Amino acid sequence: MVIRDLFFTSPAGGRPAINVRRAQTVVDHSPAATVLGRFDQWFNRMIAECGLGVTPMTALLLVMFSGLLAAGATLVVTNNPLAMAAAAAFLMCLTLVWFQVRRTRRMSEIQQQLPDVIDLMARAVHAGENLEQAIALVSEEMSEPLGPEFRWCSQQLALGRTVSATMQSLTGRIQLIDMRLLATILAVHRKSGGNLAMTLERLSGVSRDRLSYMGQMRATTGSALISARMIAAAGPMLFMFLYFTQTDYMQPFFDDPFGRILFATGVILEIVGLAWIAGLTKVNY
Numbered sequence: 001m002v003i004r005d006l007f008f009t010s011p012a013g014g015r016p017a018i019n020v021r022r023a024q025t026v027v028d029h030s031p032a033a034t035v036l037g038r039f040d041q042w043f044n045r046m047i048a049e050c051g052l053g054v055t056p057m058t059a060l061l062l063v064m065f066s067g068l069l070a071a072g073a074t075l076v077v078t079n080n081p082l083a084m085a086a087a088a089a090f091l092m093c094l095t096l097v098w099f100q101v102r103r104t105r106r107m108s109e110i111q112q113q114l115p116d117v118i119d120l121m122a123r124a125v126h127a128g129e130n131l132e133q134a135i136a137l138v139s140e141e142m143s144e145p146l147g148p149e150f151r152w153c154s155q156q157l158a159l160g161r162t163v164s165a166t167m168q169s170l171t172g173r174i175q176l177i178d179m180r181l182l183a184t185i186l187a188v189h190r191k192s193g194g195n196l197a198m199t200l201e202r203l204s205g206v207s208r209d210r211l212s213y214m215g216q217m218r219a220t221t222g223s224a225l226i227s228a229r230m231i232a233a234a235g236p237m238l239f240m241f242l243y244f245t246q247t248d249y250m251q252p253f254f255d256d257p258f259g260r261i262l263f264a265t266g267v268i269l270e271i272v273g274l275a276w277i278a279g280l281t282k283v284n285y
Contacts, residue, residue, distance in 0.1 A: 043060070049174075114182075118203055153169075
């Protein structure tokens with residue numbers, strides 16, 4: 001889970017003390033070399049970026065629970081091990097898709113909010129505030145999702161961490177191109193100076209131009225996305241309808257080994273096709 005806030009303890013007879021110890025997250029680890037390690041890091045990062053505030057272990061238990069729930073319900077209704085496995089795999093994949101959708105929406109909200117954050121920082125610098133005060137102002141004025149992220153940065157700076165290290169941590173938690181540009185600008189300004197307000201205003205304009213381009217891209221690929229979703233939903237829905245309403249008609253297909261091979265091949269080809277379409281229509285932030 002991404003840690004956004006410091007933990008406070010209240011010793012007896014004194015003011016609250018800050019505990020700066022932080023649990024290790026996927027941001028703190030180098031890229032894995034194995035396929036299983038890369039998948040584990042992908043899952044941990046997806047859970048951290050979806051903004052639910054749960055640990056990867058909790059999310060994994062939720063995925064497993066959804067699979068067990070689907071398997072149990074299917075076993076009670078059909079008493080068919082193959083259908084039980086298919087239902088469990090489908091609901092587990094559906095839970096992963098839900099996490100990914102949450103992550104995509106949150107990153108889109110951050111991308112939409114980032115130009116306003118940069119404008120607020122530029123106005124604060126114009127008004128005579130220093131960089132730390134501008135970041136603190138953003139943390140106070142902005143709402144979710146960027147408000148808590150900059151609040152964590154403000155707390156790190158207040159504890160003496162450098163601007164470069166703080167911004168590097170922020171870009172690790174939020175992997176967007178505009179966020180990397182903002183982090184680079186702030187780190188370079190702290191080392192070499194310059195007109196920070198003017199640079200931030202130009203970055204805000206660039207960020208808004210990127211948002212306009214991505215909006216045009218989504219409008220252009222909208223029909224392809226709708227077609228992909230209809231294709232993705234048609235196959236599983238038709239299969240479930242025929243299996244539960246025409247069981248005697250479908251059962252010989254699964255009793256035959258060649259039929260099971262054809263079914264597995266069809267599932268694999270549909271997944272590959274959907275992944276290909278998703279790659280063609282993906283809008284990178």
